[in-house]
Amino acid sequence: MDVMNTLFVICAGLLSISILASSMSSRLGIPLLLLFLVIGMLAGEEGPGGIAFDNVDTVYVLGSLALAVILLDGGMRTRAENFKVALWPSLTLASFGVLVSALLTGLAATWLLGLHWLEGLLLGSIVGSTDAAAVFSLLQGKGLNLKRRVSATLEMESASNDPMAIFLTITLVEMVASGQTSFSWSFLGLLVQQFGIGGLCGLVGGLGIVWLVNRLTLEGGLYPLLITSSAVLVFALTNILGGSGFLAIFITGLVLGNKRLRSLQNILHMQDGMAWLSQIGLFLMLGLLVSPSAMLDVALPALAVAVFLMLVARPVAVLVCLAPFRFSTMERLFISWVGLRGAVPVMLAIFPLVAGLEQAQLLFNAAFIVVLLSLLLQGASLPLAARLCKVEIPPTPEPLYRTSLDVIVESDYELMVYQLSQANWCVGTQLRSLKMPPDTRIAAVFRQRKLLHPSGSTRLELNDVLCVVGRGRDLPALSRLFSTTSTRQHLNNRQFFGDFILDGGARVKDVAQVYNFELPEDMAEMSLAELFVRQFDGFPDIGDSIVWHGLTWVVAEMEDGWIQKIGLKLTRQTEN
Numbered sequence: 379m380d381v382m383n384t385l386f387v388i389c390a391g392l393l394s395i396s397i398l399a400s401s402m403s404s405r406l407g408i409p410l411l412l413l414f415l416v417i418g419m420l421a422g423e424e425g426p427g428g429i430a431f432d433n434v435d436t437v438y439v440l441g442s443l444a445l446a447v448i449l450l451d452g453g454m455r456t457r458a459e460n461f462k463v464a465l466w467p468s469l470t471l472a473s474f475g476v477l478v479s480a481l482l483t484g485l486a487a488t489w490l491l492g493l494h495w496l497e498g499l500l501l502g503s504i505v506g507s508t509d510a511a512a513v514f515s516l517l518q519g520k521g522l523n524l525k526r527r528v529s530a531t532l533e534m535e536s537a538s539n540d541p542m543a544i545f546l547t548i549t550l551v552e553m554v555a556s557g558q559t560s561f562s563w564s565f566l567g568l569l570v571q572q573f574g575i576g577g578l579c580g581l582v583g584g585l586g587i588v589w590l591v592n593r594l595t596l597e598g599g600l601y602p603l604l605i606t607s608s609a610v611l612v613f614a615l616t617n618i619l620g621g622s623g624f625l626a627i628f629i630t631g632l633v634l635g636n637k638r639l640r641s642l643q644n645i646l647h648m649q650d651g652m653a654w655l656s657q658i659g660l661f662l663m664l665g666l667l668v669s670p671s672a673m674l675d676v677a678l679p680a681l682a683v684a685v686f687l688m689l690v691a692r693p694v695a696v697l698v699c700l701a702p703f704r705f706s707t708m709e710r711l712f713i714s715w716v717g718l719r720g721a722v723p724v725m726l727a728i729f730p731l732v733a734g735l736e737q738a739q740l741l742f743n744a745a746f747i748v749v750l751l752s753l754l755l756q757g758a759s760l761p762l763a764a765r766l767c768k769v770e771i772p773p774t775p776e777p778l779y780r781t782s783l784d785v786i787v788e789s790d791y792e793l794m795v796y797q798l799s800q801a802n803w804c805v806g807t808q809l810r811s812l813k814m815p816p817d818t819r820i821a822a823v824f825r826q827r828k829l830l831h832p833s834g835s836t837r838l839e840l841n842d843v844l845c846v847v848g849r850g851r852d853l854p855a856l857s858r859l860f861s862t863t864s865t866r867q868h869l870n871n872r873q874f875f876g877d878f879i880l881d882g883g884a885r886v887k888d889v890a891q892v893y894n895f896e897l898p899e900d901m902a903e904m905s906l907a908e909l910f911v912r913q914f915d916g917f918p919d920i921g922d923s924i925v926w927h928g929l930t931w932v933v934a935e936m937e938d939g940w941i942q943k944i945g946l947k948l949t950r951q952t953e954n
Contacts, residue, residue, distance in 0.1 A: 388429065392417065392418070392421055392662055393655075393658060393659070393662075395417060396413070396414050396417050396658045396662060397658070399413055399417060400413065409515075409753050409754075409757035409758055410515060410657075411512055411515055411657065411661055411720060411753055411757070412750070412753040412754055412757060412758075414657070414658050414661035414662055414665070415661045415662075415664060415665045415749075415750070415753070416665065417662065417665060418661060418662040418663065418664060418665015418666045418667075418668075419665040419666075419668060419670060420665075421662070421665070421666060422665060422666045422667075422668065422669070423669065424669055424670050424671055425670075429666060431663075431666040431667060432667065434667070434728045434731050434732060435732070436663075437663050437664065437667055437725070437728060438725060438728050438732070440659070440660075440663060441660050441663065441664070441721065441725045442623075442725070443610065443656075444656035444657070444659055444660040444721075445510070445624065445656075445660070445721065445722065445725075446609070446610055446613045446623065446624065446627045447606065447610070447652055447653060447656040448510060448514065448653050448656050448657060448660075449510055449537055449624055449627050449628040449631065450606065450609045450610075450627050450628070450630065450631040450649070450653075451514070451631065451649050451650065451652070451653035452510055452514045452533060452537055452628065452631065452653075453537065453627070453628040453629065453630065453631020453632040453633075453634070453635060454631040454632070454634050454635035454645075454646060454649060455514075455635060455646070456530070456533055456534065456537075456631075456632055456635065457530075457635075457636065458632070458636040461534075463526060463527045463530060463531075463919065464527065464530035464531040464533075464534050465534070466703070467531050467535075467699070467700055467703045467705070468530070468531050468534035468535040468538060469534075469538065470699040470700070470702075470703075471531070471535040471539065471695070471696065471699050471700070471713075472507075472534075472535050472538040472539035472541075472542060473539075473542050474695075474698075474699055475535070475539070475695040475696065475698075475699045476506045476507050476539050476542040476543055476546070476695075477506075477542065477546070478691070478694060478695040478698060478699070479502070479506045479507075479687065479691045479692055479695045479717075480499065480502035480503045480506035480543075480546055481499070481502060482502070482686075482690065482691035482694060482695075483501070483502035483505060483506065483683065483686065483687045483691045484498040484499035484500070484501060484502025484503070485498065485499075485502075486498075486502075486682075486683055486686040486687075486690075486691070487501045487502060487683050487744070490679040490682050490683055490686075491676065491679050491680070491683070491740065491744065493737060493740075494554075496550060496553060496554050497554060497735075497737050497741070499546075499550055500547065500550040500551065500554060500730065500741065501683070501741050501744055501745065502691075503543060503546035503547045503550055503726075504543070504547055504723050504726045504727050504729075504741065504745050505683075505687060505719055505723045505745055505748045505749075506542075506543050506546065507536075507539040507540055507542065507543035507722055507723070508532075508535060508536045508539060508716075508717050508718055508719065509536060509718055509719055509720030509721055509722045509723065510533075510536040510537045510540070510628075510720075510722070512536075512718040512719065512720030512721070512752075512753065512757070513532055513533060513536040513716065513718050513720075514533065514536070514653075515657055517529065517532065517533070517716075517760070522760060522761065522764050522770060523770060523771055523772070523773040523774070524764060524769050524770060524771070525709070525769050525770075525771055525919050525920065525921045525922070526919050526920065527705070527709070527919045528709055528712060528713060528769045531713060532713060532716055536718075537624075537625075537628040538625055538628065540622070540624045540625070540722060541569070541572045541573060541576065541622040541624065541625055542569070543722065543723075543726060544572075544622070544624075544726065545568060545569055545572065547726045547729055548729065551729050551730055551733050551735065552733075554730075554735055555733050555734075555735060571620055571621065572620070572621055572622040572625075573621075573622065573625065574621070575616060575619050575620055575621025575622070575626075576616055576621035576622030576623065576624075576625035576626045576629075577621075577625060577626070577629060578621075579612060579615065579616040579619065579621055579626045580612065580616070580625060580626035580627065580628065580629025580630045580632075580633070581629055581633065583608070583609070583611075583612030583615075583616075583626065583630045583633075584612075584629060584630040584631070584632065584633025584634055584637075585633060585637075586608075587604075587605060587608045587609065587612075587630065587633075587634060588633065588634060588637045588638075588639055590604075590608070591604065591605065591639060591640055592638075592639065592640050598641060598644060599648075601640065601641050601644070601645055602644075602645045602648035602649055602652070605634065605645060605649075606649070606652060609627050609630045609631065609634075610627070612626055612627060612630050613626060613627040613630075638790055640782075641782045642782055642790075643780055643781050643782040643792060644781055644782050647781075660721050661720075661721060664721060664724045664725075664746075667724075668743075668746050672739065672743055673743045673746065673747055675743075676740055676743050676744050676747070677747060679744075680743065680744040680747035680748065681747060681751060683744060683748060684747060684748040684751040684752065685751075687717075687719075687748065687752075688715075688717065688751075688752065688755070688756065692714050692717035693711075693714040696710055696713050696714040696717075697710060697714070700713070708767040708768055708769065709767065709769055711767050712763055712764060712767035712769045715756060715759075715763045715767075716756065716760065716763070717752075717756070718752055718753070718756055718757060719748055719749045719752040719753070720749060720752075720753065721749075723745045723748065723749055724742075724745060724746055724749055726745070727741055727742040727745035727746070728742070730742070769921075770921075771920050771921040772875075774854070774857065775857035775858060775861030776857060776861060777794040777795055777796050777846075777853075777856070777857065777860075777861060778795045778796060778797055779794070779795040780792050780793065780794045780795070780853075781793050783847065790849050790850050790851075791847060791848070791849055792847070792848065792849065792850060793821070793845060793846070793847055794845075794846045794847075794848060794853070794856060795843065795844070795845055795846075796843070796844045796846065796856075796857075796860035796861055797841065797842070797843050797844075798838060798839070798840060798841060798842045798843075798844070798860065799840070799841070800840065802859075802860060804838055804859055804860065805838055805839065805840050805842075806837060806838065806839070807837065807838055808834065808835055808836065808837050808838075809832055809833070809834055809835075809836050809837075809838070810834035810835065812859065814855075814856070814859065815848065815852040815855045815856065817848065817849060817852070818846060818847065818848035818849075818852055818856065819846070819847045819848075820832050820844055820845070820846055821845045821846065821847050822844075822845040823836065823838075823842055823843070823844055823845075824842065824843035824844075824845075825839060825841075825842050825843075826841075844860055846860070854937075875932050875934045875945030878945070878946045879934055879943050879944070879945055879946075880906060880943070880944045880945075880946055881906075881942075881943065881944075882905065882906055882907035882935075882940070882941040882942050882943055882944055883905050883906075883907060884905060884906050884944075885903065885904070885905055885906075886901050886903075886904045886905065886906060886909055887901075887903070889906065893929065906931070906941070906944045907940060907941035907942075907944070910922065910924070910931075910933060910941055910944070911941070918933050918936075918941060919933065919936070920933050920934065920935065920936055921933060929946060929947065930946070930947035931944055931945070931946060931947075932944065932945040932946075932947065933945075
């Protein structure tokens, strides 16, 4: 009994300390995941905590479960429309990009660490993939609102590149263990098998869970548990069938998040908490597992490997893989820098330990150092990198709170809560004068903590809290009416989008007459939106800009993949 209670005290204490310490992350500029990792190291055998923990099998099992939950949450928050702009770039990075990174890093590791070339390639494979937990956490935790093309590519790449890294690692571990020195063509078949079975199981599993959830009547708190347990079941069955469980559970989450699902917003709230619990637990375990003193012997060459990976291998892989796609130079640079390493490389470094390879401990320590430096340098510098590379866009206004209304299972009605500020033009306006989307209603107005029953003559006042019933598709229009955002100076709407906002359907020749510049004949009847579509190969994005006739034109608003508004900066610039 005492042992059990001691275990409870340790687990609960570490979890509580990690959560409380997270409030210091923004003040210190330390990424949250790195903070959790450091707390685990301090609690370990060589830290003040003195906890002896070296069970790699337990770490592998629980770590795989934690990663599955994290990927499920990431998939549920990924919008299906992102596939239009990010599917092929992300898949290219997840396959060929990992191979290039692993090869280049492996060659560097062979020389720097004095390893056999197969062992060097093994280390390159271990650290070759970006980590979904790190990418999802840091992009969301830093409050970065990136161009959709960039954020979608990073998120989808990190969620889908694990299979390639796992294949390479397992193959090389078996080769080193058996003394082989040549690759077998069967590896390619295994790769196709993992992607194919993983994708199919994820799709079928996601659709099956949607069908099940929408036909069951349960207590509200049971829906998130049903979804998580069912998704983990898909993950496990996919692994048994020989597919990639990590890819399957991400696709399962993608289907769940983009289908009409009972109580979706409430499910997402609970899923967010489960994802955080998984991340904290995973990085605490990895911190407990490591021995800082053992890393000192390989610290310098491992740091050199990490620097080579960040400054050479990853950028080369990104530049090669994204060459066929419409990404600007600055976007490619940012994607190169966000090659975050996290829990996956450390977990893959456990494979050589389990297999009993001669250099297993060295590989583990080197991989851990690579992860530490990646989280410290790349993770901490994300806001600066995003600003320098100009991939940030002004944040989209959001309600203070939103929750699903399960009055009708087939509907997607939600309750959205807004609070008015001085930035809202509707302050002082009667409700009957507001042009709200169809099928939306202001259900209640709170003023000075008192509930009002709104009517058409009710005049909105400063600090009013509005409870609005509407559909998810109406969120952008409602947020433009009632939401406000606090942005940094460089993301101020006027400074970012320009002095004037033009309609995307405006004809180019009409604009040319106003601003007195000549047009080629083939552009005369084009709209501004069509001009941008041609410039960006059919996939423009908010924040995309061109310098044309000395003026800067910026995509300001899009709806259903089509440009609605174009910003115009009158400051004369030189065309590229």
